[in-house]
Amino acid sequence: MTTNNDAAGFWSYTHRDDEIEDGRIRRLAVKIANEFEAITAEELHVFLDKTDIKWGDEWRNRIDSALTGSTFFMPIITPRFFRSEECRREVLTFSGHATSLGLEELLLPILYIDVPGIKKEDTADDVMALISRRQYEDWTQLRLEDENSPKYRQAVHRLAVRLVEILERTAEIEPPPVTLAEDPESEEEPGMLEMMADAESALPRWSETMTEFAKTVGVIGEAVKETVAEMARSDARGAGFAGRLRATHQLAEQIKSPVEKLSELGEQYSTELVKIDPGVLGIIRQVESEGPESSETEQAKEFFKVIREFAQSGRRNMQAYQDFSDTLQGLAGLSKSMRPLMGKMRGAAQQVLDGQAVIDEWERRIDEVTS
Known part of the structure; x- marks a missing residue:
């Protein structure tokens, strides 16, 4: 090595x-x-x-x-x-x-x-x-x-x-300090407590976003199931490919609004996580350098606990999002009217997976620092 x-x-x-x-x-x-x-x-x-x-x-x-x-x-x-x-x-x-x-x-x-x-x-x-x-x-x-x-x-x-x-x-760059900010009126960069507070206040918002994301995925999933059933009925009537195409166009129109919402939620979630990522990693690095007896370490313990719970909650949802992402590939071939929507849904699902990757890295480093 x-x-x-x-x-x-x-x-x-x-x-x-x-x-x-x-x-x-x-x-x-x-x-x-x-x-x-x-x-x-x-x-x-x-x-x-x-x-x-x-x-x-x-x-x-x-x-x-x-x-x-x-x-x-x-x-x-x-x-x-x-x-x-x-x-x-x-x-x-x-x-x-x-x-x-x-x-x-x-x-x-x-x-x-x-x-x-x-x-x-x-x-x-x-x-x-x-x-x-x-x-x-x-x-x-x-x-x-x-x-x-x-x-x-x-x-x-x-x-x-x-x-x-x-x-x-x-070689000449020193890591930016992550410290407690004593003066709330200070114009200096946010300190450790400020960054913990920002991240902590964002966690409920992220959880709410994920709840909305899951609900929207469910709405789209139900619409897809109904379309599949309609195609089966159309086939039974002998409507052929024209019947399938009509059902697909109806599906595209039906899920257009939920897909837009899904795209917005995914972008909002991942963008915010990526933005706050360096700050959270800075907090973890500071705790590591200060040692377990530091007063800042004590203040960080509760924050780390919340991060762990959030990471575990996210992982419980990952398989559902992954399954949703995997099913999209087959739908894209049904009709050209579905392709733009499939692209947006794949993108939204990927953004959720990206966000979980960021959170998982926080948890990994927290486990190393506190073990």
């Missing part, structure tokens, strides 16, 4: 994308690491295979030890990347920790294949929004170049130089 002072790069990509590219994604990681070593005479440890236990061990080790300003996370962005729950979870996890430490630059995306919406500032996809706010490397044209061409090699060199420059800047 490497030490946390050694430079390391974690590559996040889908294996299918690498297969389609005939291994070029993995080779790019190696080329960048080699160029980094040529420039600095120091090794850049590259972690590529998430099925390798070393990837997970090093990932947790570096996340839990505050990243140290020497750990890059480099997601390889493609349309398929945003469909991978694992890839999405890694972006959210790393981004929260890096932002809480003032080390946002360590998240360095590579836009490998153009993704519709990636350059929109108002995208509803929380992971896509995180990526779009970063100064990502655009590799969409370079991926078509010969790997040994001067243009490709120069681009690899520029990216390696950028890594070196980022390391030099982040």
Whole structure:
């Protein structure tokens, strides 16, 4: 295992994308690491295979030890990347920790294949929004170049130089303090108590959002069941595909309003969680550094208890949301009138899953700090 002072790069990509590219994604990681070593005479440890236990061990080790300003996370962005729950979870996890430490630059995306919406500032996809706010490397044209061409090699060199420059800047960054704010009139950043209060007051709102989400999913589910039954009756009457198409159009009209509500709830839930994520991680880090006897630790214990209960409650609902998400794929093929609605429902379900990934990371770190 490497030490946390050694430079390391974690590559996040889908294996299918690498297969389609005939291994070029993995080779790019190696080329960048080699160029980094040529420039600095120091090794850049590259972690590529998430099925390798070393990837997970090093990932947790570096996340839990505050990243140290020497750990890059480099997601390889493609349309398929945003469909991978694992890839999405890694972006959210790393981004929260890096932002809480003032080390946002360590998240360095590579836009490998153009993704519709990636350059929109108002995208509803929380992971896509995180990526779009970063100064990502655009590799969409370079991926078509010969790997040994001067243009490709120069681009690899520029990216390696950028890594070196980022390391030099982040080496001087001190983690932002998370402290008690004594003066309520102070214009300084919110302290630990303020952030705990903000998060604690938001929990009932998040729970209410999830309750509304579940109710709306139920409304849509009942409408789908009725449509399936209507199709069976239509088939019995010999109405054929025309009857099925009519039932599908009626379903699309019937669920249009609930789907819009579902989309709004999902966006509201995940956006707020991602926004408060660095603050909660900062609180956990502060408790870890202060030790178990600190008065702030005592104040945080009740907060941690509420977080755990919320995480457990969310997990109880996850299977229902996952099942709902899985059933949408078959419905999309019924009629073109259903496709936009299916896209919105899939997006909303994914945002709930993203939100749970953020909360699960809070619980994991709380368990480590308080065990």
